[in-house]
Amino acid sequence: xxxxxxxxxxxxxxxxxxxxxxxxxxxxxxxxxxxxxxxxxxxxxxxxxxxxxxxxxxxxx
Numbered sequence: 674x675x676x677x678x679x680x681x682x683x684x685x686x687x688x689x690x691x692x693x694x695x696x697x698x699x700x701x702x703x704x705x706x707x708x709x710x711x712x713x714x715x716x717x718x719x720x721x722x723x724x725x726x727x728x729x730x731x732x733x734x
Contacts (some may be wrong), residue, residue: 711732
């Protein structure tokens, strides 16, 4: 909801292709996307969305 849906997907694709160009590996590029890193780091914290700060994905750049 922070970025609206369209901006989320635009940013997601841009970041994926950036990492794909740098790493030359699709799986590693996917794992380096800031949204995915935030999700994997907090997948076991059931209260994460309640305590998460606004635009927190920026910490994963």
